[in-house]
């Protein structure tokens with residue numbers, strides 16, 4: 001793309017300021033900027049104009065979760081079924097590690113965060129140790145696919161390689177990168193990160209399967225006989241990954257997907273709840289949960305929307321293939337976005353200053369015909385690290401690790 005074409009594309013998108021410093025750039029920097037303008041999809045910005053004040057949802061009704069007591073009754077059957085699938089190489093694990101972790105406030109990838117007190121215990125290490133428990137029990141390696149982004153790929157690969165993958169066999173670890181989206185100010189003007197670089201951020205965790213496909217990693221997994229993918233977040237240091245009982249329960253119930261859920265600790269807890277929307281499995285985000293839904297009761301008189309998702313899902317690959325090309329809704333998220341000010345100085349804001357555009361993995365659930373909500377014990381499997389202190393923090397996760405006998 002030449003300078004004229006770039007300017008045309010920018011003008012059409014109302015983003016001419018991107019070339020404000022063009023004349024003072026070196027030849028190399030000019031080329032970098034032109035190539036970025038060519039590949040950037042500015043159409044996401046138009047979702048700002050089109051967005052409605054309240055998102056329109058379909059008719060929400062309860063979706064019963066498989067609860068702990070029911071799981072206990074069939075635990076041996078589920079466990080054996082799941083373990084067999086794992087032994088036969090049918091289960092892979094996908095670590096979503098492309099996020100920026102801005103709330104935690106570290107510049108490194110979140111998985112590199114050390115939560116240890118008397119020794120080093122990195123988030124990545126905790127996750128791999130959990131996965132190793134299953135590898136040892138099954139006596140079979142589980143392919144681990146790690147999604148990174150342009151912002152943290154190099155650092156993630158370097159860190160894991162330097163730590164020898166915390167004992168995981170490196171032949172079973174495959175990296176792939178997610179897509180990026182431009183980030184903008186409150187008026188829809190994209191921010192600049194450098195005079196030659198538009199500010200971009202990872203486009204959410206919802207595109208993981210299509211990115212996996214773009215990188216040829218999904219095709220390889222299919223060739224290798226992987227039928228199920230357990231997708232999980234980087235920040236829950238207690239979660240069980242490729243949990244045989246969970247896998248077995250989803251297979252036994254012939255569902256297209258499964259979602260690990262926990263009982264909410266308060267009706268207004270900030271966690272998405274699983275439900276049916278127009279008869280399809282779906283997730284209502286905490287900020288969309290009306291008073292009416294919060295207080296609704298099911299046929300047994302229990303709260304109807306009380307099982308929250310913890311970003312640990314099992315997907316049947318065959319069904320993922322069917323929805324791969326579908327466009328998921330775009331969420332507009334307020335975030336702190338580093339930028340160049342009017343004088344061209346770099347600013348790292350302390351407060352949110354604009355929008356990023358994200359697709360979310362939870363929206364994939366609605367595209368599928370069935371999903372099994374599978375209850376897990378909250379204090380044993382849910383220790384998310386979003387913040388440095390307070391709720392869902394390094395502090396709270398440490399406490400939960402100690403309660404579960406994990407040495408830190």
Ligand code: UTP
Pocket residue numbers: 096097098099100101102103104110147178201202203204205232233234235311358386
């Ligand atoms: P979060 O919603 O906590 O986002 O991600 P985040 O970007 O990591 O953190 P904040 O909001 O800036 O503090 C939940 C999971 O989804 C992954 C994250 O790495 C985490 O495992 N994720 C998020 C991606 O892989 N890509 C993204 O674009 C966003």
